[in-house]
Amino acid sequence: MxxxxxxxxxxxxxxxxxxxxxxxxxxxxxxxxxxxxxxxxxxxxxxxxxxxxxxxxxxxxxxxxxxxxxxxxxxxxxxxxxxxxxxxxxxxxxxxxxxxxxxxxxxxxxxxxxxxxxxxxxxxxxxxxxxxxxxxxxxxxxxxxxxxxxxxxxxxxxxxxxxxxxxxxxxxxxxxxxxxxxxxxxxxxxxxxxxxxxxxxxxxxxxxxxxxxxxxxxxxxxxxxNRPVFVREATRTLIEQNFRDPAFGAESIAKALHMSRRHLYRHFVDTDETPATMIATRRLERARELLSHWENAGLDAIAAASGFTSAATLRNRFRAEYEMTPNEYRRGAGGGHRQGESSSTDPEGGVR
Incomplete structure (x- = not known):
């Protein structure tokens, strides 16, 4: 029984x-x-x-x-x-x-x-x-x-x-x-x-x-x-807060959002950008701003303030993106844009 x-x-x-x-x-x-x-x-x-x-x-x-x-x-x-x-x-x-x-x-x-x-x-x-x-x-x-x-x-x-x-x-x-x-x-x-x-x-x-x-x-x-819109917006916010830190990268974003790097990148498959390119773009934008306004600052200081590990890294990334060196951009920005004269670069730093 x-x-x-x-x-x-x-x-x-x-x-x-x-x-x-x-x-x-x-x-x-x-x-x-x-x-x-x-x-x-x-x-x-x-x-x-x-x-x-x-x-x-x-x-x-x-x-x-x-x-x-x-x-x-x-x-x-x-x-x-x-x-x-x-x-x-x-x-x-x-x-x-x-x-x-x-x-x-x-x-x-x-x-x-x-x-x-x-x-x-x-x-x-x-x-x-x-x-x-x-x-x-x-x-x-x-x-x-x-x-x-x-x-x-x-x-x-x-x-x-x-x-x-x-x-x-x-x-x-x-x-x-x-x-x-x-x-x-x-x-x-x-x-x-x-x-x-x-x-x-x-x-x-x-x-x-x-x-x-x-x-x-x-x-x-x-x-x-699990919502791409949230992840992308959170990524932009984290980049804006941390891009000046040279150690900040896509892995940092994934860790902050409690997901793997691969899972993070899945939320960007239908866009033309990735977390890494977004970080690089924001650093270059900051460098370009400083080159326009910090007339007496050296390239080392601008690189450090923009999140680049060195002036050489900034110079290489800048040339690859804008087809000119940071100093060439600075001469154009100082002699052309700020004085109202013509320049070989458009307002976003590209080539006409």
Whole structure:
């Protein structure tokens, strides 16, 4: 006979000891639920669909406590899939985001808004918009602790159709700090009956907002990295800021944009320029400006101020681009352009 997957009394007792259920710190009442087997699934929250391989083996122990702004929960549950489809959302609309973390090593996957976000380790933070269809599958026994937070307190409007908050699975340092705070907060509040003041509720909400904001910013940047217009504009900005540094090159740009040199160059395949030619062009433009206005400056000083490693490099690059030496250009600029006389060069330094 196969071994039962239900939660044994010893496992539940060990878990309750871990979360402090045997050591209350306040007199506030909490709600304790035990949902087991087919009957437990039949009496689950109607707004959620629970799917398990063997309904007779389903088992969950949960603590639950409503606060002024939040709903706080702590639970242990056998492997399952929790689902919200459009029909359930239409029948049971929600204005909450569900935030969760766990301490048991294990894994699962969160699917929402066309994204599939797997996780395989503890101490991360999951955030799911309960007003959009989603599916969350846990592959092993999970000990979850977290919050139901009104979407508006996270800066989103739940009254409009598609709320911007998408699924979040993050394990950044900030998210790990938020997860630790939320886990201990949930233990004390939902399990041990602690008193809670409004400032502490707001601190928990602010931590989640910060972690979600950090993740959204990272996702936005990752998305922008795949857009040629963004990469080209970022490249121009970096060149303008750094071209005077002789060590600055295409590798520097790729590193600043967190991509390989090859990936960087892919964003320029349909243009007539590359990051390297853009850097060279900007240095030559600067040298030409200085040659026109620094009448007494030597070529070494102009080369250094323009990002060239030496006067010889400037001279060779200048001749290759404009078919004249820097000194020939300077004589033309000083004797022709600045005095209003004719010159063999056009305003951009080219040959007529």
């Amino acid at each position: 196969p071994t039962s997957q239900r939660l044994s009394p010893d496992r539940v007792r060990a878990w309750q000891t871990q979360i402090g259920a045997l050591d209350p710190i306040g007199d506030n009442s909490t709600r304790l639920f035990r949902r087991t087997g087919v009957d437990g699934l039949a009496n689950y929250l109607p707004a959620l669909e629970m799917v398990v391989d063997d309904p007779t083996e389903f088992d969950e122990v949960a603590y639950w406590r409503p606060l002024s702004d939040l709903l706080v929960y702590v639970l242990i549950r056998t492997p399952c899939t929790m689902r919200r489809d459009p029909a359930l959302i239409a029948e049971y609309p929600s204005q909450y985001a569900i935030v969760g973390t766990q301490t048991f090593a294990g894994g699962g996957v969160l699917r929402q808004d066309g994204q599939e976000l797997p996780y395989r380790h503890p101490n991360h933070l999951l955030v799911v918009n309960n007003n959009l269809p989603y599916e969350h599958t846990a592959y092993s026994v999970a000990d979850l602790a977290g919050l139901w937070i009104p979407l508006e307190l996270l800066g989103y409007d739940a009254t409009v159709g598609q709320v911007e908050l998408g699924p979040v699975v993050t394990d950044t340092p900030l998210a790990r700090a938020a997860a630790a705070f939320i886990r201990n907060f949930a233990y004390d509040v939902a399990v041990r009956g602690a008193d809670v003041d409004p400032d502490t509720e707001l601190a928990a909400i602010d931590l989640v907002r910060a972690a979600v904001g950090q993740r959204r910013a990272a996702d936005t940047f990752a998305d922008l990295q």
